[in-house]
Amino acid sequence: MKLKDLRIERAIVAMKADPKRRWTVQELARLVGMSRAVFAKRFTETKGVPPLRWLTEHRLSIATAELVNGHLALAGVAEKVGYISEFAFAKAFKRLFGVAPGTFRRTSRKLGSIESIQPMMRAA
Numbered sequence: 001m002k003l004k005d006l007r008i009e010r011a012i013v014a015m016k017a018d019p020k021r022r023w024t025v026q027e028l029a030r031l032v033g034m035s036r037a038v039f040a041k042r043f044t045e046t047k048g049v050p051p052l053r054w055l056t057e058h059r060l061s062i063a064t065a066e067l068v069n070g071h072l073a074l075a076g077v078a079e080k081v082g083y084i085s086e087f088a089f090a091k092a093f094k095r096l097f098g099v100a101p102g103t104f105r106r107t108s109r110k111l112g113s114i115e116s117i118q119p120m121m122r123a124a
Contacts (some may be wrong), residue, residue: 008046009037012054019059020057020082025051060096063089067105074101 011028015021028051034111043051061080066077082092093101 005042005046007034007039008043011043011051012047015051015055019055019062022082023052023055056092057096060093063093063101064097065120067101068108071087074105077101088122104105 010032014031015023016027025040028043029036032039034042035092039049043054047054049057063077063081066072066080070077073079073093074090075086078084078086081089083089083092090101093099093104099107
């Protein structure tokens with residue numbers, strides 16, 4: 001069972017409010033009044049993943065919704081969720097989900113929903 005920590009939740013609220021921002025562990029720790037090491041340890045204990053991994057997963061979850069429902073080109077999706085290039089976005093997306101974002105978009109639209117494509121995606 002994961003613990004709940006209000007300072008960690010404040011960091012998550014900040015990342016959700018500005019997912020494009022180039023957050024650092026140091027900046028997040030300072031935001032919530034903790035040392036970098038203690039923040040990173042506590043975040044990992046409460047959320048099960050390190051802070052920047054959590055941020056990556058959050059950004060890519062926003063991207064999946066945009067790929068299924070939106071009309072932005074891949075470069076636009078990448079920019080919307082904080083990647084400086086379409087290549088960096090595609091690499092992160094494929095590393096997490098096991099499928100390229102363009103393939104994900106085409107397949108999800110053909111099948112009609114994100115739930116239909118989940119079996120072909122690697123579990124995060």
